[in-house]
Amino acid sequence: MPKPKIATCSLAGCFGCHMSVLDIDERILKLAELVEFDKSPINDIKNFTGECLVGLIEGGCCNSENVEVLRSFRKNCKILISVGECAIMGGLPSMRNGIPLKECLDEAYLNGPSVVDGQIPNDPELPLILDRVYPCHEVVKIDYFLPGCPPRADLIWNALVALLTGQPADLPYEVIKYD
Ligand code: SF4
Numbered sequence: 001m002p003k004p005k006i007a008t009c010s011l012a013g014c015f016g017c018h019m020s021v022l023d024i025d026e027r028i029l030k031l032a033e034l035v036e037f038d039k040s041p042i043n044d045i046k047n048f049t050g051e052c053l054v055g056l057i058e059g060g061c062c063n064s065e066n067v068e069v070l071r072s073f074r075k076n077c078k079i080l081i082s083v084g085e086c087a088i089m090g091g092l093p094s095m096r097n098g099i100p101l102k103e104c105l106d107e108a109y110l111n112g113p114s115v116v117d118g119q120i121p122n123d124p125e126l127p128l129i130l131d132r133v134y135p136c137h138e139v140v141k142i143d144y145f146l147p148g149c150p151p152r153a154d155l156i157w158n159a160l161v162a163l164l165t166g167q168p169a170d171l172p173y174e175v176i177k178y179d
Pocket of ligand 1: 016
């Protein structure tokens, strides 16, 4: 029987949540026995090769490309999981949500102390910046949420094993954190 597939992506995130996936250490060998990795920065597969059982999403949506990728994960993954505070609540990138977008762009590209002859990028090849950073569940349906910045490796491991084996998740207090 073919193994179920798992896919991962980083939207507006820092890759710290992916580092936490790798922090399951030698259990990654056990994970490789249970699943096959599909589209993911971990193996550098760029496109889906078929339907995946699980999609792990790091980061929220700050631009049009993030939205497009997130929608493709919803379409190709049976179970979609928001991993970490950026995916769940917008995280650090959403600190710009209280400031008008124009003000953010002006500060970054025109008025910042290190800017010389600045201009706001407007190449049509670039993804459009959204008015604010959106948590993933405001864009597509999310099935599960793994909190933390990043979530502990044990939390990711326990949740994946539960999903892949159909057993109840073992989530003791010590493996869950909200910062
Ligand atoms: S939740 Fe934390 S570790 Fe994960 S992408 Fe956001 S800032 Fe990075």
